[in-house]
Amino acid sequence: MDTLVQPLLFRVLCSYLDQGISLWKFPGNDVGFLAALKELERNGFTSFFKTQRARNLLLQDKLKISDLLGRVVGDERYFEQYLFDQQFSHQGWSGIVSAIEDKPEALLDSRKISLRELIIFELLLEIDALEAQLGKGWQPLSTRVNTPPQNLFAEVEATELQEVFSLWQNAFEWDYYDAVLAGIGKREQLLHPATIANSFQAIFCIDERECSLRRHIEHVDPSCQTLGAPGFFGVEFFFQPENGQFYEKLCPAPVTPAYLIKEFGASTHRKKVLLFSNKTHTLLPGFVITLTLGFWAAVETFLTLFRPKMSPAISDAFAHMNNDAELSIENKNPDDRENGLQIGFTVEEMTTRVEGQLRGMGLIKNFAPIVYVIAHGSSSANNPHHGAHDCGACSGRPGSVNARVFAHMANHPGVRAGLKSNGIDIPVETQFIGGLHDTAADEMAYFDTRILTTENFGLHRKNVAAFELALDLNAKERSRRFASISSKMHIRKIRKAIKNRSVSLFEPRPELGHGTNTLCIVGRRDLTKGLFLDRRAFLNSYDYRTDLKGKLLPGIMRPLGPVCGGINLEYYFSRVDNYKLGAGTKLPHNVMGLFGVANSSDGDLRPGLPVQMIEVHDPMRLLIIVEHFPEVVLKTIQSAPEMYEWFINEWVHLVVLNPETKQFYYFKAGAFVPYNPLTRHTAVVQDFHMLIETANEMETNQIANATQENLPVFTLN
Amino acid sequence: MLGTIAFIPWWLVNHYPTLDVKSIVLYQSPHFEFFIDFYFDKTTAVFAFMGAILTFLVVIFSRYYMHREEGFKRFFTTLLAFFVGYNLIVFSGNFETLFVGWEILGITSFLLIAFYRDRYLPVKNGFKVLSFYRLGDICLILAMWMSHHLWHKNITFMEWNQVEPVLYVFRAHHFQSMFISIMIVIAAAIKSAQLPFSTWLPRAMEGPTTSSAIFYGSLSVHIGVFLLLRTYTFWGNEWIIKGLVIAVGLLSSVIATLIARVQSTVKTQIAYASIAQIGLIFIEVALGFHVLALFHFAGNAFLRTYQLLVSPSVLSYLVHDMFFNFRPRNTVEPDSLFKKIKQGAYILSLKEWNFDYLLSSYMWHPFKWIGRQLSFMRRTWGLSRWFATSYRHCKYSIQRKHQCSCVHLSTHCFSVWPC
Numbered sequence A: 001m002d003t004l005v006q007p008l009l010f011r012v013l014c015s016y017l018d019q020g021i022s023l024w025k026f027p028g029n030d031v032g033f034l035a036a037l038k039e040l041e042r043n044g045f046t047s048f049f050k051t052q053r054a055r056n057l058l059l060q061d062k063l064k065i066s067d068l069l070g071r072v073v074g075d076e077r078y079f080e081q082y083l084f085d086q087q088f089s090h091q092g093w094s095g096i097v098s099a100i101e102d103k104p105e106a107l108l109d110s111r112k113i114s115l116r117e118l119i120i121f122e123l124l125l126e127i128d129a130l131e132a133q134l135g136k137g138w139q140p141l142s143t144r145v146n147t148p149p150q151n152l153f154a155e156v157e158a159t160e161l162q163e164v165f166s167l168w169q170n171a172f173e174w175d176y177y178d179a180v181l182a183g184i185g186k187r188e189q190l191l192h193p194a195t196i197a198n199s200f201q202a203i204f205c206i207d208e209r210e211c212s213l214r215r216h217i218e219h220v221d222p223s224c225q226t227l228g229a230p231g232f233f234g235v236e237f238f239f240q241p242e243n244g245q246f247y248e249k250l251c252p253a254p255v256t257p258a259y260l261i262k263e264f265g266a267s268t269h270r271k272k273v274l275l276f277s278n279k280t281h282t283l284l285p286g287f288v289i290t291l292t293l294g295f296w297a298a299v300e301t302f303l304t305l306f307r308p309k310m311s312p313a314i315s316d317a318f319a320h321m322n323n324d325a326e327l328s329i330e331n332k333n334p335d336d337r338e339n340g341l342q343i344g345f346t347v348e349e350m351t352t353r354v355e356g357q358l359r360g361m362g363l364i365k366n367f368a369p370i371v372y373v374i375a376h377g378s379s380s381a382n383n384p385h386h387g388a389h390d391c392g393a394c395s396g397r398p399g400s401v402n403a404r405v406f407a408h409m410a411n412h413p414g415v416r417a418g419l420k421s422n423g424i425d426i427p428v429e430t431q432f433i434g435g436l437h438d439t440a441a442d443e444m445a446y447f448d449t450r451i452l453t454t455e456n457f458g459l460h461r462k463n464v465a466a467f468e469l470a471l472d473l474n475a476k477e478r479s480r481r482f483a484s485i486s487s488k489m490h491i492r493k494i495r496k497a498i499k500n501r502s503v504s505l506f507e508p509r510p511e512l513g514h515g516t517n518t519l520c521i522v523g524r525r526d527l528t529k530g531l532f533l534d535r536r537a538f539l540n541s542y543d544y545r546t547d548l549k550g551k552l553l554p555g556i557m558r559p560l561g562p563v564c565g566g567i568n569l570e571y572y573f574s575r576v577d578n579y580k581l582g583a584g585t586k587l588p589h590n591v592m593g594l595f596g597v598a599n600s601s602d603g604d605l606r607p608g609l610p611v612q613m614i615e616v617h618d619p620m621r622l623l624i625i626v627e628h629f630p631e632v633v634l635k636t637i638q639s640a641p642e643m644y645e646w647f648i649n650e651w652v653h654l655v656v657l658n659p660e661t662k663q664f665y666y667f668k669a670g671a672f673v674p675y676n677p678l679t680r681h682t683a684v685v686q687d688f689h690m691l692i693e694t695a696n697e698m699e700t701n702q703i704a705n706a707t708q709e710n711l712p713v714f715t716l717n
Numbered sequence B: 001m002l003g004t005i006a007f008i009p010w011w012l013v014n015h016y017p018t019l020d021v022k023s024i025v026l027y028q029s030p031h032f033e034f035f036i037d038f039y040f041d042k043t044t045a046v047f048a049f050m051g052a053i054l055t056f057l058v059v060i061f062s063r064y065y066m067h068r069e070e071g072f073k074r075f076f077t078t079l080l081a082f083f084v085g086y087n088l089i090v091f092s093g094n095f096e097t098l099f100v101g102w103e104i105l106g107i108t109s110f111l112l113i114a115f116y117r118d119r120y121l122p123v124k125n126g127f128k129v130l131s132f133y134r135l136g137d138i139c140l141i142l143a144m145w146m147s148h149h150l151w152h153k154n155i156t157f158m159e160w161n162q163v164e165p166v167l168y169v170f171r172a173h174h175f176q177s178m179f180i181s182i183m184i185v186i187a188a189a190i191k192s193a194q195l196p197f198s199t200w201l202p203r204a205m206e207g208p209t210t211s212s213a214i215f216y217g218s219l220s221v222h223i224g225v226f227l228l229l230r231t232y233t234f235w236g237n238e239w240i241i242k243g244l245v246i247a248v249g250l251l252s253s254v255i256a257t258l259i260a261r262v263q264s265t266v267k268t269q270i271a272y273a274s275i276a277q278i279g280l281i282f283i284e285v286a287l288g289f290h291v292l293a294l295f296h297f298a299g300n301a302f303l304r305t306y307q308l309l310v311s312p313s314v315l316s317y318l319v320h321d322m323f324f325n326f327r328p329r330n331t332v333e334p335d336s337l338f339k340k341i342k343q344g345a346y347i348l349s350l351k352e353w354n355f356d357y358l359l360s361s362y363m364w365h366p367f368k369w370i371g372r373q374l375s376f377m378r379r380t381w382g383l384s385r386w387f388a389t390s391y392r393h394c395k396y397s398i399q400r401k402h403q404c405s406c407v408h409l410s411t412h413c414f415s416v417w418p419c
Helices: A001-015 A033-043 A052-059 A065-072 A076-088 A089-101 A115-134 A162-188 A208-219 A285-304 A347-361 A400-411 A414-419 A453-481 A491-501 A551-578 A630-637 A641-648 A686-694 A705-711 B003-012 B043-063 B074-089 B095-113 B121-151 B163-171 B174-191 B209-218 B218-229 B239-262 B264-286 B289-310 B315-325 B337-350 B354-379 B385-400 B408-418
Strands: A200-204 A226-231 A238-240 A259-264 A341-343 A370-377 A429-438 A443-448 A521-523 A537-541 A589-591 A597-598 A621-626 A652-657 A664-668 A671-675 A714-716 B019-028 B033-038
Touching: A001 A033, A001 A089, A001 A115, A001 B163, A033 A052, A033 A115, A033 A671, A033 B121, A033 B337, A052 A115, A052 B289, A065 A076, A065 A115, A076 A089, A076 A115, A089 A115, A089 A597, A162 A621, A162 A714, A200 A208, A208 A226, A208 A453, A208 A537, A226 A347, A259 A400, A259 A521, A285 A671, A285 B043, A285 B264, A347 A400, A347 A414, A370 A400, A370 A453, A370 A589, A400 A414, A400 A429, A400 B074, A443 A453, A443 A652, A453 A491, A453 A686, A453 B337, A521 A551, A537 A551, A551 A621, A551 A630, A589 B264, A630 A641, A630 A652, A630 A664, A664 B174, A686 B337, A714 B121, B033 B043, B043 B074, B043 B209, B043 B289, B074 B209, B074 B218, B095 B121, B095 B209, B095 B218, B121 B174, B163 B174, B174 B239, B209 B218, B218 B264, B218 B289, B239 B264, B239 B337, B239 B354, B264 B289, B337 B354
Parallel strands: A200 A226, A200 A370, A238 A259, A259 A341, A370 A429, A521 A537, A521 A621, A621 A652
Antiparallel strands: A226 A537, A429 A443, A589 A597, A652 A664, A664 A671, B019 B033
8 A cells, every 4th residue: 555655645745845846836835734735626627636535535624533544444443553554654754744843944945734634644545545446335454454453652571682782782882982981091190281372272163073183283283272162162043144035043953042143245155056957947948958058067077077176066164154244243232133033142142152161161261372263064065964064063054153253252352351350361462263174175264364463363374384284184084984095195185185075976975974973071181182082082171170069060061962962873873773764875865855865756755864974883872971070970960851861861871080089980870880991001103194094994884894994092192 | 988989080080971780690591681780870979979978977976976885896787788788779780789789778777776676666666667668678579570571681770771762661561661660659758758658767766876867867768769760761751650759759848847847856857857858859850850859869968967966966056045045935826717727737747647547557457457368378288487487577577566686687587578
């Protein structure tokens, strides 16, 4: 029955929800799904159905699911199971319908639809199919069923197999965790007094892809200091690019901001590509276009193959915001509002945010002349999953606007004065500069550098050179996981090859996203400085010494579950069952209505991540390591149930490092128990280049093979 | 490929003569000669050139795109086999040679649609396409069979394209000639996904994007056009056939455009848009504008290949476009007859004008019925094993269209042959 019903059901659903692919929109899609269908049935001279019976049922008012189920299934005891089987035979479509029902604004061009309507329409199509196949007078399905109905909500019995699985999973995880904890413990013993940064400070996103860049910049310029904070930098707002018809949320997904930042005065605008025009799909314009632009398409294909370069069809992280456009950051008049949002922040609001951010990172003194605020984004071509490569703390978008806004706030004289009276004295010479790191292309951009003083501009030029060297090294480190780039090539060539990847249409792996993420370390950088963690750690700066009572800790730990834990579990589930919980290989994907991908014209929508993004990932839960006293951390996580559930349910692991006794504590069943690493020795690596060039490459992406590509924990000299 | 590109300038310099090379004689008896024959003229030149360029581009593209994909070698082997088959068709000098290429094309098409053989839909749709293709093959075989009756020999396209004798034969044996022409038109319409056989094309987009691009965006779907061009001298004499081709082309282009307008997925939209353009090419061929048809073919092939290759980009491009240019829809139109017709056409287009349903009622069902009536042969007479297997596989593919592992594939493909 599925093959008779689903193709049409999916096509109707997709057309109804379609955001802008079809040239001919679903008529009357603003009144709700069933209402629109009824309207079409009533008006048109043709029908969705083959038989009159289903059509009449649809046109009835007050259709009830149970009535329809009574016709299809018969026996009431089977209803639940039938609906379960029916909806889970296309979990992708059911899932998106229920997501849109909960949050209609998830689609730019919003639609009214509910799971109930989907079920009704599907049951009608089933009645139609049965009637057309069997003729009139068919019996409900349950008349031929002998097995008793199952209780879907019955307790799942614990089995030995599950126990074995759980043992394996823990062994797999702790094998790695233990080495990490040993590495950190060892560093603790040789901890030298923290260096005072005198060249610059750079705040990066906690993203694990920045972990290696921070290590490299510290290596290139040992007198700099790097910090990590969630990439929206504590400023939450909606952003409206110039000429944009909608707002973009630039903060973690669960937060609903009350502020709006508008862009104006941009010098460049997005270009159109004629080959993407939907005119090519019409008859007569299509005829003219095939005879003219058709040949240009051949040239384009050649160029994309042999001279890949940025084009409007490629999602460009740097194009998210215009570098030279103005932003409405400061609000001088509280009445300045749009659609219920306040345009810009007042000076007090700015001060609160900057102070919160700086205190959270423990950056309250010893400011360097320049403090960089580096957001990240990712450019990639031909990639419907590109949002998954952007910043998770900015709702899957590049964080460039946040970086620029934060820098502007921190430079604001009013804010500086406010901070001073609150005890944070930023020297007048210190200037904040926003920036954006493209994690796919390994390129960096800096915003508003014209505000720099002459002296600082000279320093900035030196720092940019240092960043360039660090990006070279970062590109080299990343190249070891790309089979098409040899890590033994000259480092400049590697950098070029990495950049080309991000604009190549034929490249299904522009970058590997969050693949391999396993750790989240909340503490001072000194815990991990010089430790080679293979780009697997989210690094959140936090200094327990500035927050002995743990007042700031809840604010820092609350997003870790949904943001880092969420990312980690997304990769985990896509990795363990890529067929059902992931998206399978992305090569045959077909873009459906601009809101999803499916494998073919009649397929179900695919959830999760494609195999190209997860093949390097080891399915391990996130290990959060916090540097503080266990009792403070326990109080913190118990302060909010939505935070506590992440730990008590073991969705993520939690280890606390007592900063005074240097003892690790592991959170188990609601309490902290001491943990002593079994690993005795952390190897020291003298030559980074050697390490990268001789690293293992996976033979296949099967998990036992793929995991061998990961490097152990080293201390880098 | 290099051979093609090098040969074409030389041929152009030599005032593009029409060449015919008789290469291998496979079977010879006093009355009959069965041979492989090659032929070269401007149609061949354009098709061979396009084939070489597009295959080259797609192979280079796939080298990176398919990296670490299960079935990497299988993909390239099939792609090369496809290229061989394609070249056999475009260079063929007689129907027999063409048919060999035609078969290779069909088999490789099936293999690439069912590339992800562990999933249900690719295999199912692979069989769907295969069953359409077999129908085209049968038409072609019947055309060959009838032309053997007509000429009592293996006629080459060289002889076929001599206007006077062909006209004479056509007049003298009107029925046979009409039969041949109609069979050719049906075969071409199936291969080029014209109405009423168009539903297989959007279903064929199951393999990796690159293979969809080269097969269903460009080369494979235009083979029907090639067949028409190659045989034009023969059926071009008869207005009824010309009218038939024009009607098929016109209907296809209009209806496929309507269907393309309602498509909400990128690849099916491209597929139907391409069908519409091929419909126009059919009309051009029938009206005798062959140079235009060749240009149109080249433009359409390049454009659709490009569009399919970049189809995943459409998401970010159109979402951005929408972000900056979105206009909410105007208010409700008043009820009118026009609105009724429009909404009716919308539903009809969404259901692809019910062609699938009609074909299954009026074509596949009668076939099944005949199959059931004939099953007594197997039961009672115990015909040769070969026939039995071929029959079973026939049933498997055409009638049941069920999921099946591809283990039986090779036996399957060859044994379906004679039916």
